[in-house]
Amino acid sequence: MPRKTAGMTNRTNQMITAQGLTKTFRSKGQTVEAVRSVDLSVDAGELVAFLGPNGAGKSTTLRMLTTLLPPTAGEAIVAGCDIRTDPAGVRRRIGYVGQGNSGGHTQRVRDELHAQGAFYGMGRRETRARAAELIESLELDQVANRTVQSLSGGQKRRLDIALGLIHRPELLFLDEPSTGLDPHSRANLWEHIVDLRRATGTTIFLTTHYLDEADQLAERVMVMDHGAVIADDTAGSLKNSLAGDRVTLTFETPSDAATAAARIGGEVDGVDARVVAVTAPGGDRALPRYIRSLSDAGLEAVAATHRQPTLDDVFLALTGRSLREEAAAAASAEPALAG
C-alpha cells in the first residue's frame, strides 16, 4: 500500500491511530471485504478528508472508528480510547454526524439539543447554555422552536452538526456532511465548519466524494478505493507528485504533432490527430518551455492549453478511473449505506 506521508510513526499527540482495520460482510453467501487492512493516523487539530467513490469503504471505516460497527480485524485508538475494549470512552469523547439527519422528525430543534445534552450526561443548566450557544452560532435561531420535519435540508444539516457538538467533543466525525445540499447551503455549512475549527481547534475527520471540498478545505486527503487507503498526503503534494500539470499543444498537421510528440518524449500522454497531450512536471513553467524548445526545432504550435491538476487527476493516476464520473453515476443511483 503506497503511503505518501512519511514520519507518521512517532507522533505523541495522535487523535486517531488505526492498524489493520478490516471489515468483511457476508452477503448472499459471498464474503465482501468492505475495508481491507486500513492504517490511519490523525493528529489532534487536523482536518482530514477521506475521499473516494461510493462503496469504497469510507463510511464503513468511519462506523468502525465511531464504535457503530465492530471491526472484523485490526485495532484502533480513538481520542485515547480503544474502540474494542472501551467503546463507551470513545462515544463520550467523539461527536458523530452520520449521513442521515439525526434530529427526530416530530421533535423541536431546541428540544433535540436538550435531549442530546442529557444523552451525554450534561447537567440541565450547562445543556441549556450550550444549546443556546449552538443555536446562535449555527444560525438556527429562527427555527429553534420548530419541528425538525419543517426544516430545510441545510437547516437540518446544521442541526446535525449542532447535535454532534453539544458536548464539545475533541474529535468530530462527519460522514458526507454536504451530500444532497444545494451549492449555497454547502458553502454555508462549510463556513460553519471552518469557523468551528478556527474557534476550537477540534479535530475533524470527514468523508466526502466532492473533490473540490477535499481539495480546498482539508489539510490532508486520504484517498480510498476498494476498501484500502491508496494515497495519503496534502492535496497539493498529491497533485504534484501523482498528477502533474496538464498541457495540450495543437499543431497545423498531424505529422507536426507526431514530430513534436517524439521530441517531447516520455512526458507525452498521447497524440490525438493534431493535438499532443502532455503531463508536465514543473507546473506552469512547462508550457513556455515546450513552446521554446519546439520552436527551436521549427515546430510552431497553433494553440496551447494549460490546466492545473485536480484531485480527480490524482484518482485517475492512482486507479485509472475518474472519480468525477463515478460520483455523477452514483448521484443518480441510491446512496450506498455501506459506502
Next chain:
Amino acid sequence: MNTISPASTAVAAENDRPAASARPTGFVRDTAAVFVRESRPLVRDPFSVMFSLVQPLVFLGLFGPLLVGAAGGDVAGTLQWFVPGILVMVALFGTASTGANLLFEMQTGSHERTLVAPLSRSALLVGRALKEVVPLTIQGTIVVLVAVPFGFSLDAAGLIAGLAVLAVFGIGFGALSYTLALACRNRDWMFWMVHQTLLFPLMILSGMLLPLEDGPAWMQVAAAVNPLSYLVGAERALLAGDFGAAAVVGGIIAAAATCAIGVVVGVRAMRRAR
C-alpha cells in the same frame, strides 16, 4: 506506524473542556433521558394523542349501539361490559404501532445518533417503552370520561388500578413493537404486515368486542392462550370495583408476563442494533 499507543494522557491532559465523562453513565439516568426525549413531542403537541384514540372511539360510538341493541337496550350494563374492552384496545393499538417511530428514526439517522451517544443500550429500549405509559393513561382516561355521560359508572380506584395493569402490559407490548422494528430494519412493509396480521386476531380472540362463550371450541382454546383475554377479564372486574375477582390475578400475571418478555427480547435486540 508500528505500534498503537493510547494517546489518552496527552489528549486528556491538554483537554480542559468540560468532560462529559466526569458524570458516571447510569442506566436510570440514561433511561430518564430517553423517556424525556420520547415524551416531549406529546407535551408539545398534546392533541397528537388523539391519533390513536380515533379507532377506539369509533368502536365505542358505532359498535357500542349494536351491542346495546343485542342486549335489549341495556345501555349502562353494556357499557360496563364494553368500555373495559375498549381500554384494552387503546393499549393494544397505541403500543403496537409505536415501533413505527423507531423504524422511521432508523431510516433517517436519529437512531444512529443515539447509538453513538454514550447511552446504555438497555436504556434506549426501556426509556422508549416506558414512555408508552403516558399516552396510554391519557387515552384510557379520555375513553372512560366519554362513556360516563352515557351511563358508564366509574369506580375511581378501579380505574387507577385498571390503568396501572394496562400500563404494565403497554410497556411490554411497546417493547415488542420496538423489537419488531429493530428486526425489520428498513423493511416497513414487513413491520406493517406482522402488525396487521397479529393485531386483529389478538383483538377478536380476546373477547374485547363480543363474548367468546358462544364461539366454537377452537376459538375458546385460542382465547385461553391469548394474554389479552385475561387482561380484558381483569379490566372488567377492576373497573367495576371488584378487586377480589380471580380475573384480576389472571390479568396481572398476563400483563407482567408480556412486560417481562417484551423488555427482555427488546433489550436483546437493541444490544445487537447497529
